[in-house]
Amino acid sequence: MPTGKVGVDVEAEELVRELVATLHPLRHVDLDMVGATLGLAIPSEHPEPSQVENAESLSKRQRLDQAFLATPPSQYDSVCARFLERGGLSPELRSRVEDLLWSREDWPPITARIRREVAEALDACGEIWLEGDGLMALVKRYWVLPSSNWSFDWTDPYEPVVRHMIRNPGDWTTVQFFKEIGALDGGGRRFVLFLEGLLSSSVNPDEARQRKLAAAILPILNRAGLQVIESGTVDGYPDFAVVTVGTRPRPTQLILFAGQHGKPELRVSDVLDQSIEVLTGEDKVLAYDVPVGQGGLTWHDLESWWSHRREIPAGQAKGDLWRRLVQACTNASPAQRAFLTTYYEYAKDRDPLYALLPEVWLHWDPVARRQRGEDAYLNQRIDFLMLLPGLRRVVLEVDGEQHYATADHQPSPRIYSETTRGDRDLRLSGYEVYRFSGYELTKGRITDTVSEFFDRLLRR
The missing domain is CATH 3.40.1350.10 (Trna Endonuclease; Chain: A, domain 1)
Known part of the structure; x- marks a missing residue:
């Protein structure tokens, strides 16, 4: 339940509560070590008599509840960021935390029309991937696909992507692919990172193909205040980034x-x-x-x-x-x-x-x-x-x-x-x-x- 604190971001509050709860499987001694790393003031299992009226040992649940209540709302985003850095979150929880933090950024809105036109431009270039494993790793990294999304009772919710994009290329257009994974209406920052992944050598290990795909989507993204820049190299291939218009094209060197x-x-x-x-x-x-x-x-x-x-x-x-x-x-x-x-x-x-x-x-x-x-x-x-x-x-x-x-x-x-x-x-x-x-x-x-x-x- 929300704490009822005045001016609190309810979504951030609930996420921090859930994140703190994920620590329950840890041992008491582990909680002592992880608290500072995550920015949490987790009380000792054995509080001093001067600190509480009843100095009995605290359960892990009590320790975590007190840590959550002691976290000021101004630190919610920081705690979320530290949990992300620590890793180990479920894909669904990780996605929600990322969306919260990315929503703080003043990222240009990317409309459904822009996304559809980007997909159509990629379609015009032929297949959008050369490495099937790279494409699936990219999809699983940025898009959570619950089984209820599909008309078939697949054990693995990503199986339809494998079937229609990898085993049978051409079954889906890129627009359909974007629609099925949620890329047509997901967060703008998530969509941009997904595009960067499509342009990467992990998915398309061919420089000419990378440049062709980047050139195809550039004029469309420009209308959303974005541009595709070459920011460096990875394993000998160009590394592309989608950034706001006006951003310098190269990382700072000195x-x-x-x-x-x-x-x-x-x-x-x-x-x-x-x-x-x-x-x-x-x-x-x-x-x-x-x-x-x-x-x-x-x-x-x-x-x-x-x-x-x-x-x-x-x-x-x-x-x-x-x-x-x-x-x-x-x-x-x-x-x-x-x-x-x-x-x-x-x-x-x-x-x-x-x-x-x-x-x-x-x-x-x-x-x-x-x-x-x-x-x-x-x-x-x-x-x-x-x-x-x-x-x-x-x-x-x-x-x-x-x-x-x-x-x-x-x-x-x-x-x-x-x-x-x-x-x-x-x-x-x-x-x-x-x-x-x-x-x-x-x-x-x-x-x-x-x-x-x-x-x-x-x-x-």
Whole structure:
């Protein structure tokens, strides 16, 4: 039964209740270990007399009930995400949890018409699969098919898909196939991930065929605000992703951030491979050289990278890296430092916690400013960068006087026009750009400003 808490998302509440209940088969000692991993405050089997009036041992049911009741609604999504990461859920429960979490994203709606036209475009290319096992694994991963969906009393609800798509290709059109598995009306994010699977080498291990299918559905998806991009390779085959229009087509390969004073020194060590060597030491700039893929860049990723790079324990790396980021912001401006610390205070209990990188070099030109001209240096270094799931690149700027006035504090239309033109260039290159005024980040306003903004940004 719902708890009756005011403002609670009833669907999320019921899911968390069911997830917690799945832990009942575990032993008491296992519950002691799993609680922290899942973000649950599971009480001890033997509570202290000072904690409860009756200090008798608690049953597993009582322990789990208390853990659920102690979970604040603000943590429901985080708990759901941790259960997903832990695995072991039934397909039906896993699907419901995924749909809940994906519903938080601001994903463009994909109408039934778009889905039908995508299916028809795929049909026009011939068979949509080369590996039957890959197709069935994809269907089972994203679509739960209860036996009641079928007119035949099959023991395995996926048997009709095997019969009509694998054993007897051509029995079903792709539209019929989509209809039978639920792809015509399922969640938009689930549909997109399913399409990515169809374009993958697991289902179609033939590059020419992958590209043909991707090209066929691209103009249709464009009408829904989506595009098909080549995001990398898997086992030598191209890897395709369906993302919102404007998203950068490649994963981030190198990030120069937390810059101190002066431009970093770089060298192209291999022109053919576009390999860049950073000559400036870590006292001046940090170089994150791990490719950032579809999942985005989290604080945990940064910690792990810094721990490995410096060969220090994770706990030490966390504090060491944090001090380095704060110092970079302190050197830049008090407003940037306040923005950084307020964001991490806001997001510290979120899972995942996406990294906010300060002082990031976005444009680097080896030729001197006087030779190249001012226009070549628009947005050479940005205040903050976030890399979010789906290859989203988010630029955050804290506007000081330098964005609209001269060094002697005189308003300058020229400087302001350069700022706005730089923003346009970034947006046209696939970046999301958001600006904050110094007034919004003053004491008494900054907490609300940061909370309201990131509540909306991270739901997308």
